Amino acid sequence: MKLRDIIQVVEGKVLTEGVNLDLEIACAAGADLMSDVLAFAKPNALLLTGLVNPQVVRTAEMADIAAIVFVRGKVPGPETIALAKEKGIPLIAAPYSMFELCGRLFEAGMASCDLDVQGKGS
Amino acid sequence: MSQVPQITRIQELIYELPIERVMTTPVITVSPDTTMSELKEILRVNRISGVPVLEQGRLVGIVSIEDLIKALESGDIHAPVRERMSAPVITVRASESVVEAVKKFAQYKVGRLPVVDDDGNLVGTLTGGDITRGLLEAIGLDYHAEEISRYRARHIFEDIVSDQTGLILRYRIKARDFTGGGSASSKIKRALDRLGAPPQVQRRVAIAAYEAEMNLIIHTDRGGELIAEIQPEVIRIVATDNGPGIPDIEQAMQPGFSTAPNWIRELGFGAGMGLSNIKKCSDAMKLESQVGVGTRLEIVVRVQPVISGSVQQSEGGREQGREQEKP
Numbered sequence: 544m545k546l547r548d549i550i551q552v553v554e555g556k557v558l559t560e561g562v563n564l565d566l567e568i569a570c571a572a573g574a575d576l577m578s579d580v581l582a583f584a585k586p587n588a589l590l591l592t593g594l595v596n597p598q599v600v601r602t603a604e605m606a607d608i609a610a611i612v613f614v615r616g617k618v619p620g621p622e623t624i625a626l627a628k629e630k631g632i633p634l635i636a637a638p639y640s641m642f643e644l645c646g647r648l649f650e651a652g653m654a655s656c657d658l659d660v661q662g663k664g665s
Numbered sequence: 666m667s668q669v670p671q672i673t674r675i676q677e678l679i680y681e682l683p684i685e686r687v688m689t690t691p692v693i694t695v696s697p698d699t700t701m702s703e704l705k706e707i708l709r710v711n712r713i714s715g716v717p718v719l720e721q722g723r724l725v726g727i728v729s730i731e732d733l734i735k736a737l738e739s740g741d742i743h744a745p746v747r748e749r750m751s752a753p754v755i756t757v758r759a760s761e762s763v764v765e766a767v768k769k770f771a772q773y774k775v776g777r778l779p780v781v782d783d784d785g786n787l788v789g790t791l792t793g794g795d796i797t798r799g800l801l802e803a804i805g806l807d808y809h810a811e812e813i814s815r816y817r818a819r820h821i822f823e824d825i826v827s828d829q830t831g832l833i834l835r836y837r838i839k840a841r842d843f844t845g846g847g848s849a850s851s852k853i854k855r856a857l858d859r860l861g862a863p864p865q866v867q868r869r870v871a872i873a874a875y876e877a878e879m880n881l882i883i884h885t886d887r888g889g890e891l892i893a894e895i896q897p898e899v900i901r902i903v904a905t906d907n908g909p910g911i912p913d914i915e916q917a918m919q920p921g922f923s924t925a926p927n928w929i930r931e932l933g934f935g936a937g938m939g940l941s942n943i944k945k946c947s948d949a950m951k952l953e954s955q956v957g958v959g960t961r962l963e964i965v966v967r968v969q970p971v972i973s974g975s976v977q978q979s980e981g982g983r984e985q986g987r988e989q990e991k992p
Binding site for chain 1: 843844846847850851854864865868871872874875876879932933934936938939941942945
């Protein structure tokens with residue numbers, strides 16, 4: 544799914560200007576635990592999270608996450624936004640809860656990140 | 666990518682580029698005795714909109730298409746340039762940076778500036794178009810230079826010959842520096858990218874290094890050191906600290922076991938997944954610790970998987986490799 548379509552589905556607002564809206568997103572994951580993200584998210588994934596600290600962007604950078612959606616209209620501080628701009632990771636603020644947003648994306652056909660790693664954890 | 670860095674680079678270039686790099690040479694000039702009608706032909710043939718006026722090698726004025734139009738209007742087409750030119754002339758020096766010219770264009774509302782050397786001799790002319798062209802060219806060169814440096818970094822292990830060549834990156838990690846956390850791992854990841862490591866290797870090393878870096882930030886009293894040793898076939902990450910040390914390593918390795926304080930959990934870390942994440946990303950991992958002395962964590966990621974085909978054999982690396990093939 545393209546980032547442009549995702550923004551529409553989640554009714555999101557882009558917080559980092561100059562975003563490539565044609566960016567192709569492979570799958571999505573929702574988490575507030577960054578270690579979970581590091582363990583299960585895949586390259587080119589979309590991350591939905593309720594956390595807004597700079598480590599969310601760092602986590603995305605390390606795990607090759609393509610874009611981040613902040614749930615319930617949360618807007619991160621300037622530090623987080625500046626880091627995201629530096630690393631070229633689009634940030635999006637969406638007005639709904641994690642459950643609602645995951646549901647909307649799932650319904651729109653977005654793939655889940657953990658589908659083929661079930662039972663594979665160490 | 667965001668557009669911000671590009672704009673900043675152009676701003677930098679305006680200050681860095683000397684005028685002589687962007688000006689037009691050689692200069693077409695006229696003498697004060699050239700007639701306006703001759704000037705019309707010179708402008709037309711050369712497709713330019715103005716020329717400096719030289720008298721015995723000295724710059725005495727500048728005459729433009731605007732002056733020509735005024736001369737036509739007043740029926741003065743056979744007048745000498747001397748009577749129609751603008752003087753004295755505003756000039757810029759060849760050695761000055763482009764920003765000085767930009768300022769003068771804005772201040773005097775002229776379209777063309779003669780460029781002089783330090784002795785006042787005319788050496789070129791400058792228009793807004795010259796500046797735009799020069800900047801675009803310089804950005805192109807920058808891009809080229811970046812490509813070359815990438816190429817060099819990629820071939821560093823071929824250029825430098827020894828029995829075992831390695832690159833060591835060493836970072837001091839401060840305890841409790843949650844905001845700055847990850848900057849060392851970020852630099853390690855970037856170095857691997859520049860060295861041409863495959864994306865899945867970059868990702869595995871970055872995740873393992875990042876978890877190790879966060880452990881130093883969260884759990885140590887006085888921080889520690891994160892070291893990346895990069896060799897063509899293997900990358901080794903070592904995280905060391907001087908305490909407090911881990912009482913029970915087996916327990917610490919269990920997924921979900923955590924001693925992290927609440928504030929760090931609220932920030933999305935310290936859920937007891939760090940060490941198992943590191944294990945998952947690495948081909949080998951060694952954790953040694955002594956309470957009151959310190960901890961040493963060594964992580965090994967192989968660039969070329971030694972055994973190919975045996976997916977079940979190692980938990981960490983193979984799985985990541987398969988992910989990569991998936992999309």
